[in-house]
Amino acid sequence: MxxxxxxxxxVVGIALAAVGYVSSAGWSAQTLADADPAFVAAPLLFVVGVxxxxxxxxxxxxxxxxx
Amino acid sequence: MTSHDTRTxxxxxxxxxxxxxxxxxxxIASAVLLFGVYAYWRQASGxxxxxxxxxxxxxxxxxxxxYVVMVEYFIGVxxxxxxxxxxxxxxxxADLKPVxxxxxxxxxxxxxxxxxxxxxxxxxxxxxxxxxxxxxRPQSAFFATFTLVGVGLLLASLVYLFLxxxxxxxxxxxxxxxxxxxxxxxxxxxxxxxxxxxRHMRAMFWLSIGIVPLLxxxxxxxxxxxxxxxxxxxxxxxxxxxxxxxxxxxxxVANLIVLAAMVRRALGKAGEAVESAFPWLGRILLxxxxxxxxxxxxxxxxxLYATPADERLIAEALLTGVYAPITWLSFGLMLIGLAILxxxxxxxxxxxxxxxxxxxxxxISAFAERYLTVVPSQTHGMLLPYEIGAxxxxxxxxxxxxxxxxxxxxxxxxFIKVFPAIPMTDEEEVSAHA
Amino acid sequence: MVKYAMAVDLDRCQGCRACMESCKVENNTVQGNFWMxxxxxEEGTYPNTEMSFLPRPCQHCDNAPCVKVCPVGxxxxxxDGIVLTDTDRCIGCRYCEVACPYxxxxxxxxxxxxxxxxxxxxxxxxxxxxxxxxxPPYRNPDLDELQGxxxxxxxxxxxxxxxxxxxxxxxxxxxxGLDPACVATCPTNALIFGDTEDPDTPISxxxxxxxxxxxxxxxxxxxRVHYVGGxxxxxxxxxxxxxKARA
Numbered sequence: 001m002x003x004x005x006x007x008x009x010x011v012v013g014i015a016l017a018a019v020g021y022v023s024s025a026g027w028s029a030q031t032l033a034d035a036d037p038a039f040v041a042a043p044l045l046f047v048v049g050v051x052x053x054x055x056x057x058x059x060x061x062x063x064x065x066x067x
Numbered sequence: 068m069t070s071h072d073t074r075t076x077x078x079x080x081x082x083x084x085x086x087x088x089x090x091x092x093x094x095i096a097s098a099v100l101l102f103g104v105y106a107y108w109r110q111a112s113g114x115x116x117x118x119x120x121x122x123x124x125x126x127x128x129x130x131x132x133x134y135v136v137m138v139e140y141f142i143g144v145x146x147x148x149x150x151x152x153x154x155x156x157x158x159x160x161a162d163l164k165p166v167x168x169x170x171x172x173x174x175x176x177x178x179x180x181x182x183x184x185x186x187x188x189x190x191x192x193x194x195x196x197x198x199x200x201x202x203x204r205p206q207s208a209f210f211a212t213f214t215l216v217g218v219g220l221l222l223a224s225l226v227y228l229f230l231x232x233x234x235x236x237x238x239x240x241x242x243x244x245x246x247x248x249x250x251x252x253x254x255x256x257x258x259x260x261x262x263x264x265x266r267h268m269r270a271m272f273w274l275s276i277g278i279v280p281l282l283x284x285x286x287x288x289x290x291x292x293x294x295x296x297x298x299x300x301x302x303x304x305x306x307x308x309x310x311x312x313x314x315x316x317x318x319x320v321a322n323l324i325v326l327a328a329m330v331r332r333a334l335g336k337a338g339e340a341v342e343s344a345f346p347w348l349g350r351i352l353l354x355x356x357x358x359x360x361x362x363x364x365x366x367x368x369x370x371l372y373a374t375p376a377d378e379r380l381i382a383e384a385l386l387t388g389v390y391a392p393i394t395w396l397s398f399g400l401m402l403i404g405l406a407i408l409x410x411x412x413x414x415x416x417x418x419x420x421x422x423x424x425x426x427x428x429x430x431i432s433a434f435a436e437r438y439l440t441v442v443p444s445q446t447h448g449m450l451l452p453y454e455i456g457a458x459x460x461x462x463x464x465x466x467x468x469x470x471x472x473x474x475x476x477x478x479x480x481x482f483i484k485v486f487p488a489i490p491m492t493d494e495e496e497v498s499a500h501a
Numbered sequence: 502m503v504k505y506a507m508a509v510d511l512d513r514c515q516g517c518r519a520c521m522e523s524c525k526v527e528n529n530t531v532q533g534n535f536w537m538x539x540x541x542x543e544e545g546t547y548p549n550t551e552m553s554f555l556p557r558p559c560q561h562c563d564n565a566p567c568v569k570v571c572p573v574g575x576x577x578x579x580x581d582g583i584v585l586t587d588t589d590r591c592i593g594c595r596y597c598e599v600a601c602p603y604x605x606x607x608x609x610x611x612x613x614x615x616x617x618x619x620x621x622x623x624x625x626x627x628x629x630x631x632x633x634x635x636x637p638p639y640r641n642p643d644l645d646e647l648q649g650x651x652x653x654x655x656x657x658x659x660x661x662x663x664x665x666x667x668x669x670x671x672x673x674x675x676x677x678g679l680d681p682a683c684v685a686t687c688p689t690n691a692l693i694f695g696d697t698e699d700p701d702t703p704i705s706x707x708x709x710x711x712x713x714x715x716x717x718x719x720x721x722x723x724x725r726v727h728y729v730g731g732x733x734x735x736x737x738x739x740x741x742x743x744x745k746a747r748a
Contacts, residue, residue, distance in 0.1 A: 025205045026574075036202060036574050043203035043214065050219040054226055057274045061230055061266055062255055114662045115593075116610030124604025125535050125744040130595045190593015190608065190663025198592050202573040209572035209596060298566055298602025298720050376736065450602045450717050451557065452540070452736050454743060 002063045009056035017049025078242050080337045080487040089333070089484065096477040103470010106463045107187060115190060119461040127456035129445040133438075133464045134188035137471060139289060140318065140437045141181030142216055143311065146286050147319020148174030149224050151351070152231070153275035165489045166327050166344040171228040172482055173323055176475040178221045184471055185212065208295060211288035220285055223278050230270060233257040235491045246485055253486070286315055293440060300377040301444035310362045317355035318433035321404075321426035324348050326479070328423045330488045340489050345417040353408040356429050360401050363436070367398075377450055384447045389457070390439060397435035404428035504582045504725075505670060506697045507684070508707055509556050511731030513691035516541050516554035520683035520692060524558075527671060527682035529641055530658035531614075534607035535744065536668035537683045542738035552741070555734055556692065558683065559584060559605040559668035560716060560724035567597035567606070576665075577651075582725050583670050585648070585655040591664040598665060602720045606667045613659035643673045670694070 023042035037043060077084065110117045121128025148170040155163035155170075189195040199213045236253035239246070257263060287308040293299075294307025324345070331338035370382035385394045407425035411417050446456035460468070482488070516539055524530070524537040540555040561584045567576045568584060575590035576597050586597075598606035622628065644657025649672065656673040658666045671681035675694075679685065684692040695704035713727040716734075 021205055024203055024210070037204075041201050043210075044200045046203075047200065047214055047218050050214060051222060053277070054219065054222045054274075057226055057230065057270045061233070061270045064256065114611040115608070121610070122534075122604075122607050123598060125538055126533065126607075130598045130608060188594070190595070190665075191591070195592035195594070198573045198575075198590060202590065204572060204574055207570050207572040207596065209570070209594065213572070292596075296566065296570075296600050298717070298722070299599060380736070445599060449604055450720065451604060452542070452734050452738050452740065453604055454740055 002060060005063065006056045006060040009052045009059060013049045013052030013056065015049070016052065017046050020044070020046030020049055078239065078244055078246070079491065080334050080483075080489060082239070082484060082487060083244050083246055085484060089480070092480055093477065096473040096480060099473035100470050100477060103467050103473060106466035106470065109463060110187075110467065115188075118464045119458060120464075121456075121458070123445050123456065124449060124451070124453050127446070127454055129442050129456065129458035131188070131441055131445065132458055133460040133468050134184050136434070136438045136441050137184040137468055138181050138188065138212075139311070139441065140434050141177040141184065141471075141475075142212075142286065142289055143315030143433070143437070144177040144319045144322050145174045145181065145216075145220065145224070146282055146312070146315035147323055148172070148177065149220075149227060149278055150282060150316070151320070151323060151348070152227065153279055156231075156271050157275045160347065162343040163347050164344075165340040166323065166348070167231065168228070168490055169327050169330055169341070169488055170323055171224060171231060172479055172488070173319070173326055174224045175221070175228060176478050177319075177322070178216070178224060179478065180471045180475040182217050182221065183474065184468075185217075187467060187471070208288050208292040211285050212292070215281060215285035215288070219281055220278075223274065223281060227271075227274060227278065229253070230267065230274070231490070232486065233267070234259055235487050238491055239487065249485060283312065286312055289315075293444075298450060299444050300375070300448040300450065301381040302440075302448070306362070306366075307440075310366075313355060313358045313362055314433050314436055317352065317359045317429055320348055320352040320355055321429040321433070324352065324426040325423055325430070328419050330483065331419070333483065334488065337489065340492070342419070345419065345422055346415075349408060349411055349417045349422050352426065352429065353405070353412055356401060356405050356408065359429075359433070359436075360405060363398060363401065377448070380447045380455070381443050384443050384455075385439060388447075390443050393435050393439055397432045397439065400428040400432040400435070404432065502580060502698060503696045504698045505561070505675065505694065506582065506704060506708075506725040506727065507558065507561075507670070507681075508693040508704055508711075508713070508727050508729055510691045510693070510711075510729045511553070511555065512729065513689045514539070514554045514556060515689055515691075516552070517688065519686050519688060520556060523682040523686035524668070524671075527641070527674070528657045528669070529644060530607070530666070531609065533744075534658065534666070536605070536607070536658065536666075538605075538744075540734065540738075541741050542734065543741045544738050553731060553738065555731070556683075557603060557605065557716070558681075558726060559670070560603055560722065560726045561668075561670060563723035563725060564721060566600040566602070566720075566722060570596045570600040572596065579649055579651070583672055583675070585653070585669055585672060586665055586667060587653040587655055588660045588664045588666065589654045593663040593665065595665060602717050602722065606665050607658075608665050609659070609662050612662040646673065648672050648676060 020042050023038040120132045123130055152167040152170040155167050186192040203210050233254055236250045237257040239250035240254050290308035290311030293302040294304055296302045327341045331341045374382045384390050404425040407421050442458055446458055518539045520537045530536055538557045542553045544551050565584050568578050573590055573592055575587045578584045595608055648655045680694050684694040693704045693707050695702040697705050711729045713729050715724045
C-alpha cells in the first residue's frame with residue numbers, strides 16, 4: 001500500500017509536471033501571439049506535479065503501518 | 068526510545084531557554100527587519116522609483132540592482148546547505164552529521180530570503196504570484212526560478228528538514244515543556260522502531276538522490292538568466308551556469324561555516340559537536356573558493372587579452388574604472404580567504420577563528436562578485452552608443468536588503484530555540500531516558 | 502498575411518526629433534520616456550567633426566529577445582510582426598529590458614503623473630501658453646481600447662505603476678489603417694511604414710530599390726526596422742546632448 005501510493009504519487013507527479021511543462025510552453029502555437037499556455041494554469045499543473053513528487057517522500061514515511 | 072512519559076528536566080541544546088544574548092540578537096534582528104519593512108512600505112506605495120534603479124539606455128541606469136544581486140546570492144547560498152546535508156546522508160559521513168540540520172536550515176532560510184527578494188523586485192508582486200501560476204512560460208529562464216527553486220527546492224528542503232528531524236522531535240516530545248505539542252506534531256507518530264528507521268533511511272536516500280540534480284538544474288538556470296542574453300555584453304556565455312554553481316558552492320559553504328560557528332558558540336558545551344564538521348567544511352570551502360578564484364582569473368585574463376569592442380567598456384569599468392574598487396576588493400578578499408584556508412589545510416588544524424574569518428571574506432567576495440555580474444553589464448553594456456550609466460543602491464534598497472538578511476537571521480534564531488540545531492546523538496537520547 | 506516593417510532613411514533624417522515629439526503626444530508617454538529616440542551624434546574633433554542622426558524606435562524583432570524572456574507572456578509578437586506589451590499581464594520583472602540590446606523599454610517606476618521628473622515646470626504659465634495647458638500624461642481614449650484579434654490592453658503609455666511599456670508602432674493607429682505617429686509627422690519622409698508582404702506597397706518598393714542594413718545585426722534579433730543610408734553606429738560616435746531625466 002505504502003509503496004504503491006508513493007510510486008503512484010511519483011509517477012502521477014512526473015506525468016503532471018511533464019504535461020504542465022509542455023502545455024505551458026505553447027510550442028504548438030503557430031505564432032508568438034498565441035504562445036500562451038495551451039490551457040489556463042498549465043504552469044500550476046507543473047507545480048502540482050513537483051509538489052506530488054516531493055510529497056511522495058512524506059507519504060512514504062508517514063503513512064501508518066497496517067496493524 | 069519507547070517511553071512515552073514526559074520528563075521535567077530542561078530541554079537539550081538550550082531549546083526553550085531564552086537567554087539575554089538571545090533576546091538581544093532577536094531585538095536587533097527585529098529592529099533591522101522592521102526598518103526594512105518600513106522601507107519596503109515606502110517602495111510599495113511610491114513605486115520602484117523610490118529606489119536608485121532606473122531604465123538602461125537613455126536614462127543611463129540599471130533596471131536590476133541590489134535586489135537581483137540578493138536573489139542570486141541567497142539562492143546561491145541555498146545550494147551548499149542541502150547539498151552538504153545530502154552528502155552526509157548518502158555517503159554516511161559521520162563528521163558532517165552534526166551540521167546537517169544547520170545546513171538544511173540555511174537552505175530554507177536563504178531560499179526564503181532569495182525568493183522574497185524576487186517578489187520585492189517586481190513592479191506587481193501580487194500579480195506576479197498569480198500570473199506565474201496561470202501563464203508562466205518555460206522559454207523564460209525565470210520559469211525555473213519560480214517552479215524549480217521557488218516550489219521544488221524550497222519544498223524539498225522543508226521536507227528534508229521535517230523528515231530528518233522526526234526522530235529528534237520524538238525525543239524532545241518525551242520532555243515536559245510548553246513546546247511539547249509542537250514536538251509531538253513534528254514527530255508525527257515516530258517511535259524509532261527498526262522498520263521506521265529503515266524506511267526513514269530509504270526515503271532520505273532517494274530524496275537526496277533526487278535533490279542534487281534538482282539543485283544543479285535549478286541553480287544552473289539562475290546563471291542562464293544572464294548567460295542567455297546575447298544582447299548584453301558581459302553576460303552572454305556558456306560559463307555563466309558553471310560559474311554560478313561554483314560561486315554558489317563557495318558562498319554557501321562559507322555561510323554554513325559561519326552559522327555553525329555561531330550555533331557552536333550559542334550552545335556552549337552542546338555545540339562542540341559541530342567541530343567535527345569544520346575540517347570537512349574547510350576543505351570543501353578551499354576547493355570551492357579555489358574554483359571560484361579560477362573562474363575570476365579566467366574572466367580577467369579574457370577581459371584583458373582579447374576583448375570585443377562592446378565588452379571593452381565593461382572590462383575597463385571593472386578593472387580600472389568605476390567598478391574597480393569592488394572588483395579588486397572581491398579578488399583580494401577571495402585571495403586572503405584562500406591564503407588562510409590553505410594555511411589551515413597545510414597545518415591540518417582547522418581552528419574556528421581563522422576558518423570563520425576566511426568564510427566571512429569568501430562570503431563578502433562572492434556577494435561582490437554577484438554585484439559585478441548583475442550591474443556593470445547594464446550601465447556599461449549597451450550595444451548602442453548611449454552615454455555610460457551609473458547605479459548605486461540608495462538607503463531604501465540597502466534597508467530592504469538588510470531587512471531581508473535580518474528576516475533570515477530571525478528565522479534561524481527562532482528555530483534554534485524551539486528545536487535542537489544539532490541532530491541528537493544516541494548518547495543524548497540515552498541521557499534523555501536516564 | 503500582413504507583415505509590418507519600417508524603413509529609416511538616414512540620408513533624409515535631419516535630426517529634428519519631430520518623431521519623438523509626435524510619439525509622446527500620440528502615446529501619452531510619461532516624461533523621460535522616449536519610445537522613439539533620435540540619437541544626435543558627433544564624430545571626430547573640432548574643426549573636423551561630422552554630425553549624424555539615428556532614429557531608434559523599438560525594432561519589433563522577429564526573433565525578439567524580450568518576447569523569449571518574458572516569464573508570463575505579457576510581451577508578445579502579433580502575426581503582423583508588431584511586438585507588444587500587455588500591461589494587464591506584465592508583472593514588472595523588467596527581464597525584457599535587460600534582454601533588449603536596443604534599450605527601447607521604459608518601466609513605469611512611479612505612478613504616471615504630471616511632472617513625473619522635475620525637469621520641466623508644468624505650472625509655468627509661459628509653458629501653458631505653448632501646450633494649451635496640456636500636461637502629460639493626458640488620456641487619449643484610443644489608448645484604453647483593447648487591441649487586435651487578441652483583444653489585449655497594449656496601446657499607448659502611462660497606464661500604471663510597475664509595468665513595462667515601449668513603442669507599439671502605434672498599434673491603435675495601424676489597426677485603423679493609419680501610419681504610426683512618427684511616420685505621419687516626419688517632415689522629410691525619412692520614416693516609411695507598411696506591409697512588406699505586399700510587393701506593391703511603398704515600403705516594399707523602397708526596400709527593393711535600396712541597400713539596407715539592420716541595427717546590431719550580429720545580435721540575431723532579425724529586426725523589422727531597416728535602415729537605409731548612413732552607417733551602423735559605433736562607440737566612437739558621441740551623443741551631443743544628454744537626454745533629460747537621466748538617473
